[in-house]
Amino acid sequence: MPKQHIVLIMPLSAYEWGTENCGGVDSVCQMFGEYLVSQVNPEFKYTIIGLDPQSKTPYTGEVISLAEHVDFIWLPCSSKHTGFKIPGIVWQNWHIRKLLKKLKPNLVHTHLWSLLIGSGYNGNTIVTVHSYKKIARRNVGLINNFLYEKVIPQIIKKRNDHVVVVGKQLQRALLKDGFESEVIHNPIDQAYFNAHYIRNEQKSIKLVTCALLTPRKKVEHSINLLSRFVDAGFNATLTVIGPAADNVYTEQLKKQVSTLGLENKVNFLGKLNKVEIVKQYQSANLGIFTSSEETFGLVPLEMLAVGLPLITTEVGILEDEKVFFERMGVLYLSDSLTVKDIQDMLTSHNIITSKSTLESKFNTACITQKYIDLYTSILDKQTDV
Template sequence: MMKIAILVGLFPPKWLAGTEIATYHLAEHLTQRGHEVHVITSQDEGLPELSKEKGFYIHRIAWPKIRIVGAITFWTKICLKIQKIKPDIVHAQSLPTSIPAWASKKHLKIPYVVWGQGSDIYLPGSFIRMAYKTILKNADAVLALTEDMKQRMLEISNRDISVVPNGIGLEQFNIKSGEKKKGNSKTIIFVGRLHPVKGVSYLIEAMAIVHRGMADAKLILVGDGTERSRLEKLVEKLDLNGCIQFTGQVQQERIPTMLQQADLFALPSLSESFGIVNLEAMAAGLPIVATNVGGIPDIVVEGVNGYLVNAKRPSEIADRIIMLLWNDKIREEISVNNMEKAKLYAWDIVAGKVEKEYQMAIRRSMDIEITNLRRMH
C-alpha cells in the first residue's frame, strides 16, 4: 500500500472539467486498489478544509487573490500539507501544480510524478516554459495523455515520458430500458464548453448543409459558455431554430443518458488535448465526427470508430454527418466497435497503469538516493 498525495488546482463538486473529473475518478480507483489517497486542491466557499469521500481525503487550501504573492502563498501551504501527510509519492495533475511537488522533492526527498493534462502543455508562455523544463527534468516519472502531448512535452524536456490516457466510468453507460433512443428522427449531439476553441460555430454552419437534405435532423448542444449568445444569433441567422437546441449546463450524471438518446457525436474543436467526452460517446455506442487536432487522433481511428475532418471546415463536417446518418449499417458497426474499445479506458485499468508508474518512480528515486550516498562515501 502507498500513501499518495495528488495535487490539482480545482476539484468537484464546483469544478467539472476534464482534469477535475479525471482526478476524482483516479483518487477513487486508487483508493479501491488499497492505497491511502490525499487530494490537495484549492478552497471553495462553503466546503470544509478537510473531508473524506469515496474513501479518499480532500484537503482544500485557501488561495489568496493576489497575483504572484497569492500563488507563492498557495504553493507554500501545499508544501506544508505534503510535509504533514508524509506521502510515499506526490502526483501533480498538470505542470502548474508541479511546483510544490518539485519543492517537496528538493527539501523532503519525496519523489513526484507529473501528468500533463492539456492547456498546461499546449499554451505555456516562454517564462513558464523555462520553469516547466526544470520540473520535467527532475520528475521521477512523467505522463502524457496522448502521443501528440508527449511530443509537445519532449520539446520542453527530452526525457522518458509514458502515454497514459484518462479513463471513463463505464458503469454509467449501462443502457437501461426506457433510456434508449425513440423515434426515427436523427440526432447529433455535442457536449462541452461553448467557447471559441470548441469550434461550435462550424458545427452549426454544417447543420445548415445537413438540414437541406435531412429536414428532421436535429443538433443538441449540451453545455454553456461565453460564446452562447453569439451562437444563438448564428442559429437565428441561418434559420435553424427548429433543429438546434441549447440545453445549457447539465449535471454530469445526465450526460450518459443524453448521449444514448442520440445517433452521432460531433466534436469540431480547433484544439483538443484529449477530449474525454469522446470516450463517453464511445461508451454510449455513438459514431464520432471530430476534428483531426491535438490528441483526438489517439482516440478516433478513421473509419473504425468515427471520422476525422479538418478544423474550420463546415462542409467536411456536414459530409461525414450526412454519410453516417444515411448509413445505418456503418453506424451499427461503429457503435459495436466503440463500446468494445471504450472498455480499454475503464478507470480501473488506467489506475493500474498509474499505480505501476508510481512504483517505478519510487524505485527510481531510491536507486538515485543510494547512488548519491555511495558517492559521498
C-alpha cells in the same frame, strides 16, 4: 509495515463523484479518485488535495476520510474567502508547501505542474501534463499567458519530475523543450459504458455536442452540420451541452443559429452533471465533436461509450489512434463528407462492438493501474538505491 503514502494534487469540483463537473481535467481526476476509493486491499495510502476551481468553500485544512486508505483535503483555487486578493498561483503554492511539509509523502503526483515549483518538496514526483504553453490553454490575459507560457516552463526545466502526458501532441511539444515523457491515456467513466443505448429508428435526427463554449471548441461547425441536415430535408435538431465560458463567443453562436433560421432546432442546455449528460446521449442519434484542438478529447469517447455513432474532427486521441476509431465506424469531419455518408454510418453502426472495443482500451481500472504500476516502479528504484 505501514503503506507508503502518495499525495495526489487534483483539480476537483466534487468528491461526490459526478454530481458536479467543470469539465476536462476535473472529470478525469474524479474518475481516478472514485476508483482509488473503491479499491480493496490497496497498495498505497493516499491523500487527495482537491484544488476546487470554483473555490466554493474557505480553506480549513480539514482532513475528510473517503475510505480507510484515502483522505481528502479541500483547497480553494483562490483566496476570495479571506478578503485579500492574492495571486492564485501564490495562494495555491503556499498551501501546497505547508500541506506537503505536514504530510511527508513518499511520492507526490500532480495534474498541475505549476503546483510543484514552490512546493519545497524534494522527493519523488510525477506530473500529468494536460496542457502546455499555448496547447489547450485559454487566453486569460497577457500576464497569465506570460507566466504559464514563458516563466513556468523555464522554472520547471530545473526540476527532475517524472512527466506523463495524455497525448502525442504534448509529448512532441515537451520533447522540443528537452522533456522526456511517457503517454498514459485518460480513462472513460464507467457510467457511460453502463448506459443502455437503443438505436432511435424515428425519422427525426437528434444531434448532440458537448463542450465549453469557447472559440477553440468550434461549436459553430456543429451548427453548420445541423444546417446541412435541415437543408437536405431531415427533421433534425441539435442539443448543445456546456457552460458559456466565453460570453462573446456564445452570443456569436446564438446569432449564427438565428441567421440560419434554426431557432427552433438548436437547444443550448448549459452545464449538466454526468447523469444528465448520459440521458441526453441516450436520447440522441448522433454525437458531434468539432473542436480544433484537444490534448486528449474525452467527450467524443464518452459519446461512443454510451453507444452513439460519432462524427469528429481529427484531434487528440482521435488523431493519435485514427485507424482504431475508423475501424469502429467513426467518421471524420471533412469537406467531402456527405449527408449520405452519415446516413450510412447511422445504419451500420454496431453499438455492442463499439462499446466493448472502447471499454477494453480505456476503462478506468486499466488506466489507473498504469499509474499504480508507475508509483511502484519509482518507489522501488528509490529502495534499491
